[in-house]
Amino acid sequence: MWQSFYDTMIAQGRWILIPKGLGVTLLIAFCAILIGSILGCVFALFKISKRKVLNIIADVYVTVIRGIPMATQLMIFYFVIFSPMGMSNAVLVAIISFGINSGAYCTEIFRAGIQGVDIGQMEAGRSLGLSWWQTMCKIILPQAFKTILPTYTSEFIILIKETSVASFIAVVDLQKACDNIRNATYNAWIPLLSCAVIYLCLTLGLTKLFSLIEKRMAKSDRSK
């Protein structure tokens, strides 16, 4: 057992591929959630806007993105849109398409959070002479934040796992790195199990971390 682990992973320094792949996975996930959050904010505001045009734009975006498998979207972005434009940096394309994908889910998460705040809060803010935007920033969003956090963090964890699809466009992320080791050594067991364990540790660790943050927030809320 130890010998075969040594042969596949340690000998010839193949293990180095794994932290490299992990780095790419995390890079894609973090950048994508950043883009996704920004898009989510914008389109959530579109969704709750009174302007029909903006509603429709947001609806189309969310419906299209959520209705197509991630792998299909990724390949369309890479082969149909960016490659013909001469952009072949696969990691960058992955970041952009995962970001756009995550944005659709964030839109729904943020919208639900904002609409979950009692309508009377907006009315109270406006009746004091605050503008819509001021009321949003000072009164609605701080309250929405708490209900958004749990679903938002789970969206991030889903996103991390989802990035394994990036290997479809030849991005060498954690998944692809492990798969490359499998190809080189004809040993499927060790690289793929290592891959699974690392993903598991990552998601488990983040779940724990986020629930700790939530608990702390809930606590500080009660003591007030």
Place this chain on the structure above:
Amino acid sequence: MIEVNNLVKQFGKHLVLNDITEKISKGEKVVIIGPSGSGKSTFLRCLNLLEVPTSGHILFEGTDITDKTVNIDVLRRKMGMVFQHFNLFPHLTVLQNITLAPITLKLQSKEEACENAMSLLRRIGLADKADVHPSSISGGQKQRIAIVRSLAMNPDVILFDEPTSALDPEMVGEVLQLMKDLADDGMTMVVVTHEMGFAREVATRILFMDGGIIAESGSAEEIFQNPKSPRLQQFLRAVL
């Protein structure tokens, strides 16, 4: 101070306010009574444009607030509003609830706003609650703080939308007392309420609304002692 001309409000096909014309002068305490569904709250909410009228005009201190080019946010600073469900901001302390608008709108410095808020809180005997969150105070205290929050903007008029309807019976008195104090100080008030005792005692004028119109209006004496329309007589029999 407030002039309402031919105000109509429709929700879809449902006609809620049917051509209302009314004038409210400075210093008046106008109490609006009427059965539920008569359009009282909608009328009140039109006055500060929380509901946008379908047609008609509302002039506040000479400015037509239904004009789309008017900056309603600036006018609303001068029209306080108190809601049935208080609508305090649960994520802020009592003091922050009161100072949020004056500070955000840069009408007062933080120190001035806090000082002003504290003196208002002292006046209603709740200075010790300044740093707690609204979740830990009673309904009556919440509503009195909501009233103080609107007072912090130094409004020219305060609109009350059934301010005691969501309160436990033993809390109603303290809120009404504060409203009476405000009335005695000369504040212009428009109050939608089911508290007939308050209406009788405080109102300089009572509007009886029914079916989207002001069916009858007059002094407390005229309305309570000498109601003209059968509908008002029937309503008073039911509530008194």
